[in-house]
Amino acid sequence: MNDHERNDFFYEMFHPSLARLGPGSEATTLRALDCIRAAMARDEPRRPATPLRILDLGCGTGPQSLVLARHLDGRILATDLQSANLEALRRRAEAQGVAEKIETRVHDMRTLEFPERSFDLIWSEGALFCMGFREGLARCRNWLSPGGFFAVSELCYLRPDAPPECRRYIEGAYPAITDVETNLSAMRECGYTVIDHFESPVTDWLDEFYNPLERRLNLLRERHAGDAERMDMIQGIQAEIDNYRQYSAYYGYEFFILRR
Numbered sequence: 001m002n003d004h005e006r007n008d009f010f011y012e013m014f015h016p017s018l019a020r021l022g023p024g025s026e027a028t029t030l031r032a033l034d035c036i037r038a039a040m041a042r043d044e045p046r047r048p049a050t051p052l053r054i055l056d057l058g059c060g061t062g063p064q065s066l067v068l069a070r071h072l073d074g075r076i077l078a079t080d081l082q083s084a085n086l087e088a089l090r091r092r093a094e095a096q097g098v099a100e101k102i103e104t105r106v107h108d109m110r111t112l113e114f115p116e117r118s119f120d121l122i123w124s125e126g127a128l129f130c131m132g133f134r135e136g137l138a139r140c141r142n143w144l145s146p147g148g149f150f151a152v153s154e155l156c157y158l159r160p161d162a163p164p165e166c167r168r169y170i171e172g173a174y175p176a177i178t179d180v181e182t183n184l185s186a187m188r189e190c191g192y193t194v195i196d197h198f199e200s201p202v203t204d205w206l207d208e209f210y211n212p213l214e215r216r217l218n219l220l221r222e223r224h225a226g227d228a229e230r231m232d233m234i235q236g237i238q239a240e241i242d243n244y245r246q247y248s249a250y251y252g253y254e255f256f257i258l259r260r
């Protein structure tokens, strides 16, 4: 396979027919949204005007944009690198009657530019690492209006005592991984107030993401039986799933609710 074919096969695994392309759930998105609504209610004078200007960064097939569109008076700009993901989001938004609240834009977040203070709320579940987590924190802060909110989830160590084989695997896959406290310090240094943070449940990984993904991998195993290179790529993702099943006590997503 050449690079182009490998890239295509990667997106055949992480296919737009999947309802989500990373761990998460509607309940978790709503929990984060409730934190923001409560903070707005506590600080009425600084409540942003509606319709809220919302950015969903690395929106994938749009599970978070759809929840936000249903629950907020706002206009959402949903961005992702993959146009097929955005097409899936647009189809879902039509079906749920919220298409007029969501604009989609194909863009590489590493080169995305907005004027300062363009958004009242930025949402990024499992995607900010694509621009570099710390750099992403700083850039998003500039794009927020003063008092604006940032809801972001990030892969973190949840305990200090991960076994060496777990550390080897996860640091090989994501060398920037660190613990929750270190991420909180980085957020404060960057000028955010931390409103709240919480750990995403294991069900967000398994029931909502890895189990459907694994069904897709099984389908592709049948479709590409005998194709060693594609089998290798499938096995790489299977190893990620197996590692999480074994070590979910030690790492996972922490959801951070921040305010500029």
Ligand SMILES: C[S@@+](CC[C@H](N)C(=O)[O-])C[C@H]1O[C@@H](n2cnc3c(N)ncnc32)[C@H](O)[C@@H]1O
Pocket: 019, 020, 021, 022, 023, 024, 057, 058, 059, 060, 061, 062, 063, 064, 079, 080, 081, 082, 085, 107, 108, 109, 110, 124, 125, 126, 127, 130, 131
């Ligand atoms: C782990 S998925 C999360 C998607 C979605 N937020 C969800 O929870 O289902 C990460 C997303 O980031 C997108 N992505 C990866 N690199 C990107 C980049 N450089 N710029 C924009 N999006 C990117 C991928 O296409 C994918 O949809």
